[in-house]
Amino acid sequence: MTSSRSGGDRESRIRDIQSLLASNLQFRRFRPELEEGFIAHVRDRAQRLSRDSLWITIIMYLVTAVLGLWQVDRFSDPVYRDGNLAAMAWLLVVEGFLLAFVLSIPYLPGRERFYRLYASFSSGGAVGVLFYGASLFPEPYFNVFISYVVILATVVTYGVAGLVTRHTAVACLAAVLLAIAAIRSQGLWLDLGYLLAYGGLANAIGILLSFLLESRDRVTFLQSQLLALEKDRLDEYAAEVEQLSRQDALTGLANRRCFDETVTREWGLACRRQESIAVIFLDVDFFKPYNDTYGHPAGDAVLRQVGRALAATVGRPADLAARYGGEEFVVLLPDTDLDGAHAIAERMAAAIAALAIPHGRSAVAERITVSMGVAATTPTPDSVCGELIDAADQAVYAAKAAGRNRIVTAA
Numbered sequence: 510m511t512s513s514r515s516g517g518d519r520e521s522r523i524r525d526i527q528s529l530l531a532s533n534l535q536f537r538r539f540r541p542e543l544e545e546g547f548i549a550h551v552r553d554r555a556q557r558l559s560r561d562s563l564w565i566t567i568i569m570y571l572v573t574a575v576l577g578l579w580q581v582d583r584f585s586d587p588v589y590r591d592g593n594l595a596a597m598a599w600l601l602v603v604e605g606f607l608l609a610f611v612l613s614i615p616y617l618p619g620r621e622r623f624y625r626l627y628a629s630f631s632s633g634g635a636v637g638v639l640f641y642g643a644s645l646f647p648e649p650y651f652n653v654f655i656s657y658v659v660i661l662a663t664v665v666t667y668g669v670a671g672l673v674t675r676h677t678a679v680a681c682l683a684a685v686l687l688a689i690a691a692i693r694s695q696g697l698w699l700d701l702g703y704l705l706a707y708g709g710l711a712n713a714i715g716i717l718l719s720f721l722l723e724s725r726d727r728v729t730f731l732q733s734q735l736l737a738l739e740k741d742r743l744d745e746y747a748a749e750v751e752q753l754s755r756q757d758a759l760t761g762l763a764n765r766r767c768f769d770e771t772v773t774r775e776w777g778l779a780c781r782r783q784e785s786i787a788v789i790f791l792d793v794d795f796f797k798p799y800n801d802t803y804g805h806p807a808g809d810a811v812l813r814q815v816g817r818a819l820a821a822t823v824g825r826p827a828d829l830a831a832r833y834g835g836e837e838f839v840v841l842l843p844d845t846d847l848d849g850a851h852a853i854a855e856r857m858a859a860a861i862a863a864l865a866i867p868h869g870r871s872a873v874a875e876r877i878t879v880s881m882g883v884a885a886t887t888p889t890p891d892s893v894c895g896e897l898i899d900a901a902d903q904a905v906y907a908a909k910a911a912g913r914n915r916i917v918t919a920a
């Protein structure tokens with residue numbers, strides 16, 4: 510029940526994804542459940558990137574810091590040198606702090622819940638602070654230089670923030686506006702047109718690139734989801750085929766193949782533990798005349814009823830009732846001695862008698878009866894399970910020869 514429901518759910522998800530892929534609208538938002546999965550996928554990739562590039566990012570930051578300070582020191586007009594150095598130092602410290610925050614996101618507690626907030630704060634913060642920094646230098650040359658860095662950093666931020674485009678855009682544009690407000694409120698170097706132009710350009714390029722990447726990512730994400738769902742479907746089919754290959758189609762009991770595998774395994778276990786193992790063979794009496802009289806479908810129904818009765822009689826998890834072929838059944842009873850197996854055989858005979866299936870052509874009763882052969886042994890390393898099965902089989906022949914409708918125990 511559960512499996513068919515989840516199977517139905519999976520099939521509808523497969524259809525949904527296939528139609529999304531065919532519709533060529535992958536860059537649109539998915540429906541909520543899929544969108545959640547996509548956002549998690551983007552986040553996981555960014556966090557892997559952040560983890561994998563931890564040391565290289567720290568080294569690059571330190572190299573940039575040293576080069577930046579050296580450049581300001583070397584190329585500053587002496588009049589502005591101290592102010593320029595102070596601005597650069599401020600910028601490096603604040604950006605360094607934000608970078609440390611970004612790199613620590615994968616290790617922060619509760620990051621699942623607050624990831625979007627963390628990532629928006631650090632992405633927007635990095636862009637906004639740099640933007641603000643581009644007005645901080647007393648010497649305009651450095652402000653212009655930093656504004657080029659802002660364009661570069663903004664574009665990179667759109668690529669690595671680990672957010673979908675719309676979230677990065679909100680964070681970065683809000684940060685730029687806040688930075689402009691801060692610049693204006695402090696009366697710093699400001700050409701509003703220039704700031705808006707390069708801030709706008711940086712974000713426009715970032716949004717475009719991020720949008721193109723996101724469209725491709727959405728397709729890749731859908732394909733990976735489809736693959737996972739199809740693999741799940743194949744696994745389920747394989748499990749069903751495996752189950753069917755071990756089941757008798759008519760009675761639903763284990764089939765001969767399953768019995769052969771199980772008896773070999775249980776024989777080995779019984780040998781190791783030095784426990785007795787028992788087998789009951791069971792053959793429906795006068796079944797050919799039954800078929801001839803009542804027809805094959807009625808004969809099939811009898812086999813199904815007998816199978817159900819046998820399955821209901823054996824109780825332990827390791828017991829196995831199987832259809833051996835035709836109108837023959839076999840029951841495997843691990844950790845059972847001859848007396849115990851005989852008692853179970855009697856219960857089976859009683860259960861089949863209780864079915865009270867009329868059989869007008871039986872020479873021994875007016876209902877369906879069975880002949881049973883019971884054998885049990887404690888295996889030794891040089892014995893084989895075929896001997897036990899043969900013994901039970903011979904006992905069935907003996908039961909038939911002795912008049913049917915009885916249980917014979919192997920000597």
Ligand SMILES: Nc1nc2c(ncn2[C@@H]2O[C@H](COP(=O)(O)OP(=O)(O)OP(=O)(O)O)[C@@H](O)[C@H]2O)c(=O)[nH]1
Nearest residue numbers: 792793794795796797798800805808809835836909
């Ligand atoms: N309806 C039905 N009959 C089957 C099936 N498999 C085997 N049989 C029939 O079972 C009958 C077995 O006949 P026999 O081996 O002579 O055994 P019997 O008539 O029960 O005679 P005894 O075992 O000596 O009592 C044959 O007629 C088979 O066709 C099955 O799946 N369905």
